[in-house]
Amino acid sequence: MNPDATFDGESFPAFLMAHADMQRVPDGRVEMFVQRGFLDPEMCAGLIDLIERQHRPSTVADSNGDSAFRTSSTCDLSFDEPLVAALTARFTQISGIDPQYGEPLQGQRYEVGQEFKAHTDYFEPGNPDFQKYCAIAGQRTWTFMVYLNDVAAGGATRFKAIDKIIQPETGKLVAWNNRRPDGRPNPATLHHAMKVRRGRKYVITRWYRERPWG
Ligand SMILES: O=C(O)CCC(=O)C(=O)O
Numbered sequence: 528m529n530p531d532a533t534f535d536g537e538s539f540p541a542f543l544m545a546h547a548d549m550q551r552v553p554d555g556r557v558e559m560f561v562q563r564g565f566l567d568p569e570m571c572a573g574l575i576d577l578i579e580r581q582h583r584p585s586t587v588a589d590s591n592g593d594s595a596f597r598t599s600s601t602c603d604l605s606f607d608e609p610l611v612a613a614l615t616a617r618f619t620q621i622s623g624i625d626p627q628y629g630e631p632l633q634g635q636r637y638e639v640g641q642e643f644k645a646h647t648d649y650f651e652p653g654n655p656d657f658q659k660y661c662a663i664a665g666q667r668t669w670t671f672m673v674y675l676n677d678v679a680a681g682g683a684t685r686f687k688a689i690d691k692i693i694q695p696e697t698g699k700l701v702a703w704n705n706r707r708p709d710g711r712p713n714p715a716t717l718h719h720a721m722k723v724r725r726g727r728k729y730v731i732t733r734w735y736r737e738r739p740w741g
Protein backbone atom coordinates (compact mmCIF):
# COMPACT_ATOMS: atom_id res chain seq x y z
CA MET A 528 0.00 0.00 0.00
CA ASN A 529 1.18 3.55 -0.75
CA PRO A 530 2.64 4.86 2.53
CA ASP A 531 1.36 8.39 1.81
CA ALA A 532 -2.23 7.32 1.14
CA THR A 533 -5.15 8.75 3.05
CA PHE A 534 -8.50 7.04 3.36
CA ASP A 535 -12.01 8.16 4.23
CA GLY A 536 -12.61 7.26 7.90
CA GLU A 537 -10.87 3.92 7.54
CA SER A 538 -7.51 2.37 8.27
CA PHE A 539 -6.24 -1.06 7.19
CA PRO A 540 -4.11 -3.74 8.82
CA ALA A 541 -1.89 -3.98 5.73
CA PHE A 542 -1.34 -0.20 5.74
CA LEU A 543 -0.53 -0.12 9.46
CA MET A 544 1.83 -3.08 9.22
CA ALA A 545 3.79 -1.34 6.45
CA HIS A 546 5.15 1.09 9.09
CA ALA A 547 8.47 0.10 10.68
CA ASP A 548 8.22 -1.46 14.15
CA MET A 549 4.43 -1.82 14.05
CA GLN A 550 3.24 -4.93 15.85
CA ARG A 551 -0.13 -6.57 15.52
CA VAL A 552 -1.66 -7.98 18.68
CA PRO A 553 -2.04 -11.66 17.82
CA ASP A 554 -5.72 -12.18 18.55
CA GLY A 555 -8.36 -12.98 15.97
CA ARG A 556 -11.09 -11.12 17.87
CA VAL A 557 -9.66 -7.61 17.39
CA GLU A 558 -7.63 -5.53 14.95
CA MET A 559 -5.14 -4.03 17.37
CA PHE A 560 -1.65 -2.61 16.84
CA VAL A 561 1.19 -1.35 19.01
CA GLN A 562 4.15 0.77 17.97
CA ARG A 563 6.82 1.62 20.52
CA GLY A 564 8.58 4.94 20.00
CA PHE A 565 5.78 6.46 17.93
CA LEU A 566 6.62 9.83 19.55
CA ASP A 567 10.00 10.97 20.80
CA PRO A 568 10.41 11.88 24.50
CA GLU A 569 10.81 15.63 23.80
CA MET A 570 7.46 15.80 22.03
CA CYS A 571 5.84 13.79 24.82
CA ALA A 572 7.25 16.21 27.43
CA GLY A 573 5.90 19.21 25.51
CA LEU A 574 2.46 17.62 25.25
CA ILE A 575 2.43 16.82 28.98
CA ASP A 576 3.13 20.53 29.64
CA LEU A 577 0.10 21.45 27.51
CA ILE A 578 -2.13 19.04 29.44
CA GLU A 579 -0.84 20.36 32.77
CA ARG A 580 -1.67 23.90 31.74
CA GLN A 581 -5.37 23.23 31.25
CA HIS A 582 -7.53 20.31 32.28
CA ARG A 583 -11.02 19.66 33.57
CA PRO A 584 -12.73 16.69 35.24
CA SER A 585 -13.35 13.95 32.66
CA THR A 586 -16.91 13.14 31.65
CA VAL A 587 -18.61 10.04 30.23
CA ALA A 588 -21.22 9.63 27.51
CA ASP A 589 -24.14 7.42 28.62
CA SER A 590 -23.44 7.64 32.35
CA ASN A 591 -24.30 4.45 34.22
CA GLY A 592 -24.72 6.25 37.53
CA ASP A 593 -21.29 5.30 38.90
CA SER A 594 -19.68 8.63 39.81
CA ALA A 595 -16.29 6.88 40.17
CA PHE A 596 -16.45 5.35 36.68
CA ARG A 597 -14.02 7.85 35.18
CA THR A 598 -12.05 9.87 37.70
CA SER A 599 -9.33 11.36 35.51
CA SER A 600 -8.96 14.87 34.03
CA THR A 601 -9.32 15.74 30.36
CA CYS A 602 -7.58 18.38 28.28
CA ASP A 603 -9.13 19.63 25.04
CA LEU A 604 -6.13 20.24 22.82
CA SER A 605 -6.28 23.17 20.43
CA PHE A 606 -5.10 22.66 16.87
CA ASP A 607 -3.65 26.19 17.11
CA GLU A 608 -0.86 24.82 19.30
CA PRO A 609 2.02 23.89 16.97
CA LEU A 610 2.71 20.69 18.92
CA VAL A 611 -0.92 19.61 18.59
CA ALA A 612 -0.87 20.30 14.86
CA ALA A 613 2.34 18.26 14.59
CA LEU A 614 0.82 15.37 16.52
CA THR A 615 -2.31 15.49 14.37
CA ALA A 616 -0.10 15.14 11.30
CA ARG A 617 1.65 12.14 12.87
CA PHE A 618 -1.73 10.46 13.48
CA THR A 619 -2.65 11.06 9.84
CA GLN A 620 0.62 9.59 8.65
CA ILE A 621 0.38 6.48 10.82
CA SER A 622 -3.35 5.79 10.40
CA GLY A 623 -3.75 6.85 6.80
CA ILE A 624 -7.11 8.34 7.78
CA ASP A 625 -8.09 11.71 6.34
CA PRO A 626 -7.82 14.14 9.29
CA GLN A 627 -11.33 15.45 8.64
CA TYR A 628 -12.66 12.19 10.07
CA GLY A 629 -10.92 12.70 13.41
CA GLU A 630 -12.33 14.23 16.56
CA PRO A 631 -10.25 17.02 18.12
CA LEU A 632 -7.35 15.58 20.11
CA GLN A 633 -7.92 14.98 23.80
CA GLY A 634 -5.40 14.48 26.57
CA GLN A 635 -6.14 12.51 29.73
CA ARG A 636 -4.34 12.95 33.02
CA TYR A 637 -4.54 10.40 35.85
CA GLU A 638 -3.33 10.96 39.39
CA VAL A 639 -2.78 8.19 41.95
CA GLY A 640 -6.04 6.27 42.41
CA GLN A 641 -7.65 7.60 39.21
CA GLU A 642 -8.96 5.32 36.48
CA PHE A 643 -11.48 4.84 33.68
CA LYS A 644 -13.38 1.62 34.37
CA ALA A 645 -14.18 -0.97 31.70
CA HIS A 646 -15.87 0.63 28.70
CA THR A 647 -15.88 0.62 24.93
CA ASP A 648 -15.06 3.69 22.82
CA TYR A 649 -18.02 3.15 20.47
CA PHE A 650 -21.45 4.46 21.41
CA GLU A 651 -24.11 1.83 22.17
CA PRO A 652 -26.56 1.98 19.27
CA GLY A 653 -29.55 1.36 21.55
CA ASN A 654 -28.75 4.09 24.09
CA PRO A 655 -30.91 7.22 24.33
CA ASP A 656 -27.94 9.51 23.66
CA PHE A 657 -26.80 7.67 20.54
CA GLN A 658 -28.29 10.29 18.20
CA LYS A 659 -26.78 13.14 20.21
CA TYR A 660 -23.25 11.76 19.82
CA CYS A 661 -23.47 10.18 16.39
CA ALA A 662 -26.00 12.12 14.28
CA ILE A 663 -23.47 14.17 12.34
CA ALA A 664 -20.18 12.30 12.22
CA GLY A 665 -21.51 8.78 12.83
CA GLN A 666 -20.06 6.06 15.02
CA ARG A 667 -16.45 5.90 16.18
CA THR A 668 -14.31 3.74 13.91
CA TRP A 669 -10.67 3.63 15.04
CA THR A 670 -8.94 4.68 18.26
CA PHE A 671 -5.30 5.84 18.15
CA MET A 672 -3.88 6.50 21.60
CA VAL A 673 -0.36 7.45 22.66
CA TYR A 674 1.11 7.14 26.15
CA LEU A 675 3.19 10.20 26.99
CA ASN A 676 5.13 8.82 29.96
CA ASP A 677 6.30 5.80 31.90
CA VAL A 678 4.09 5.44 34.95
CA ALA A 679 5.90 4.56 38.21
CA ALA A 680 3.24 1.93 39.07
CA GLY A 681 -0.21 1.02 37.74
CA GLY A 682 -2.01 2.78 34.92
CA ALA A 683 -2.00 -0.06 32.37
CA THR A 684 -4.80 -0.39 29.84
CA ARG A 685 -6.47 -3.78 30.27
CA PHE A 686 -8.46 -5.33 27.42
CA LYS A 687 -10.32 -7.85 29.51
CA ALA A 688 -12.22 -9.71 26.78
CA ILE A 689 -9.01 -10.62 24.95
CA ASP A 690 -6.84 -10.91 28.07
CA LYS A 691 -4.34 -8.26 26.92
CA ILE A 692 -2.66 -5.65 29.12
CA ILE A 693 -0.78 -2.74 27.59
CA GLN A 694 1.71 -0.99 29.84
CA PRO A 695 2.17 2.77 29.52
CA GLU A 696 5.53 3.73 28.05
CA THR A 697 6.79 7.10 26.80
CA GLY A 698 5.78 7.52 23.15
CA LYS A 699 4.06 4.13 22.71
CA LEU A 700 1.09 3.99 20.36
CA VAL A 701 -1.84 1.61 20.66
CA ALA A 702 -4.48 1.57 17.93
CA TRP A 703 -7.54 -0.56 17.41
CA ASN A 704 -10.60 -0.90 15.23
CA ASN A 705 -13.76 -0.54 17.31
CA ARG A 706 -15.77 -2.60 14.80
CA ARG A 707 -16.05 -6.22 13.76
CA PRO A 708 -15.32 -7.17 10.15
CA ASP A 709 -19.02 -6.75 9.29
CA GLY A 710 -18.99 -3.17 10.64
CA ARG A 711 -20.92 -3.77 13.85
CA PRO A 712 -19.38 -2.55 17.14
CA ASN A 713 -16.85 -5.03 18.57
CA PRO A 714 -17.43 -5.81 22.27
CA ALA A 715 -14.00 -7.50 22.40
CA THR A 716 -12.52 -3.97 22.46
CA LEU A 717 -13.74 -3.49 26.05
CA HIS A 718 -10.94 -1.83 28.03
CA HIS A 719 -10.16 -0.46 31.48
CA ALA A 720 -7.61 2.28 32.20
CA MET A 721 -6.50 0.82 35.51
CA LYS A 722 -5.70 2.87 38.58
CA VAL A 723 -2.41 4.67 38.73
CA ARG A 724 -0.63 3.43 41.87
CA ARG A 725 2.40 5.72 41.84
CA GLY A 726 3.24 8.80 39.77
CA ARG A 727 0.98 10.26 37.10
CA LYS A 728 -0.18 9.04 33.73
CA TYR A 729 -0.80 11.06 30.57
CA VAL A 730 -2.27 9.89 27.25
CA ILE A 731 -3.56 11.59 24.12
CA THR A 732 -6.24 10.03 21.94
CA ARG A 733 -7.38 10.54 18.39
CA TRP A 734 -10.81 8.99 17.78
CA TYR A 735 -11.99 8.64 14.19
CA ARG A 736 -15.58 8.67 12.90
CA GLU A 737 -17.52 7.21 9.98
CA ARG A 738 -18.04 10.66 8.48
CA PRO A 739 -16.16 13.99 8.66
CA TRP A 740 -16.28 15.62 12.08
CA GLY A 741 -17.43 18.91 10.54
O1 LIG B 1 -5.92 5.84 29.62
C1 LIG B 1 -6.06 4.75 29.07
O2 LIG B 1 -5.26 3.83 29.21
C2 LIG B 1 -7.28 4.51 28.22
C3 LIG B 1 -8.16 5.71 28.08
C4 LIG B 1 -9.45 5.39 27.42
O3 LIG B 1 -9.79 4.25 27.28
C5 LIG B 1 -10.34 6.44 26.91
O4 LIG B 1 -10.08 7.63 27.17
O5 LIG B 1 -11.31 6.11 26.21
Ligand SMILES: [Fe+2]
Binds near residue numbers: 647648718
Ligand atom coordinates in the same frame (compact mmCIF):
# COMPACT_ATOMS: atom_id res chain seq x y z
FE1 LIG C 1 -11.42 4.10 25.94
